[in-house]
Amino acid sequence: MAAWGERLAGVRGVLLDISGVLYDGGEGGGAPIVGSVEALARLKRSQLKVRFCTNESQKSRGDLVGMLRRLGFDISEGEVTAPAPATCLILKERGLRPHLLIHDGVRSEFDQIDTSNPNCVVIADAGEGFSYQNMNKAFQVLMELENPVLFSLGKGRYYKETSGLMLDVGPYTKALEYACGIEAEVVGKPSPEFFKSALREMRVEAHQAIMIGDDIVGDVSGAQRCGMRALQVRTGKFRPSDEHHPEVKADGYVDNLAEAVDLLLQHADK
């Protein structure tokens, strides 16, 4: 593999995944990953542009940012690209009224959306809300539509909490796709539209941007397919087998965000 100087040359903007990179979720709000609070502070003092690109769909952006600030992170709501606000834009553009299969924590993001007489379904990481009854209700709504439309806020397979691996929204989206014989429209990583909107908001071209994430598919492969570079951290849901993934090769593997920031400050934008 080329030297780091070559791999990071010309980087001007950094997209950061949140869960598994900054912190691991869990009981009582979760815990920062060692070194990440300080690493983010150093990154933000540098010349590099920084933006957060998350598939978090259990919490509103406000609640997510509040929680991260309490953990010590320097982050504000305007710096976060998240799937719920992106979905609301699409619903309004297309005049769609969703049935919401979502976590109560993110419901406030949909306050301005008409949910009467639904003509589509929005599924997000509902956690314990993924009861049989709630899944069956979403299924029945879809089956009653002539052209069933399903939006999935991300399609992650699982994430890591302090207590262990947890099913994300993706498996439940697959369940509804199979039950109804349809394919969901994904809003969130690895959808190219979602990465592109984060790049626009950061005002950096894809070839000048690098994604840092713990998900070899959602973060690394997704960003690379948009023309960005991508580093995988060995924290969060990282598994050693990711470094030998049959189809995806990150531009680099680092132990954690702190190591990524060390390398970026040394080599980027040179």
Added chain:
Amino acid sequence: MAAWGERLAGVRGVLLDISGVLYDGGEGGGAPIVGSVEALARLKRSQLKVRFCTNESQKSRGDLVGMLRRLGFDISEGEVTAPAPATCLILKERGLRPHLLIHDGVRSEFDQIDTSNPNCVVIADAGEGFSYQNMNKAFQVLMELENPVLFSLGKGRYYKETSGLMLDVGPYTKALEYACGIEAEVVGKPSPEFFKSALREMRVEAHQAIMIGDDIVGDVSGAQRCGMRALQVRTGKFRPSDEHHPEVKADGYVDNLAEAVDLLLQHADK
């Protein structure tokens, strides 16, 4: 399409699906489909061999048969091919100890199975048992195995109860497959092994047998791929679009079991 006499010539054995053909499940045990009790009685008085081939995995065979007998059907436990007993045979043959994600109603079928220190997962139609917590536990068991093995009792998409369409086990199996990056071993229709065991138990060759079911994929396509003929009834989960399925064409479509039995008694084994 050829005349019924030609299509049914040489039939000596009839495999009957249960849910959606004999009865529709639902509150209070469900209700017989009009004409089915009497049609089954006529069929059993004929020269034709009869066996039941079901993916029912919420109830033990004993409970299922008891419920059907109370509804007036002439059926005994030994006449039913069902996925739970077939799964127990496989588990014993391969020395596997399952974690069970199943309905309490079918748990007695697994009484003789060692479930300590599990090295595989068995998923069946758990109904309300498909809570987030139970799904996540099955997921975590699979992720801790070096070679994760998942058995799915059928892979049906949904079934019809008197109150409406209900998610079956298939969507939840898809969810675990996606979360773990694996493929389940299906025990039940449309697995060829399952149809073949039903034919062996009925002692009829495939080309002399006909399947009667409400599921264009699980019943009709599955049976045809084993060399049987298959009729689809317009009851249960049948939808008008099934008659124009892009890949599957039944050997005949009938309004209900009563019409199928009329035709069989007139034309079969001639």
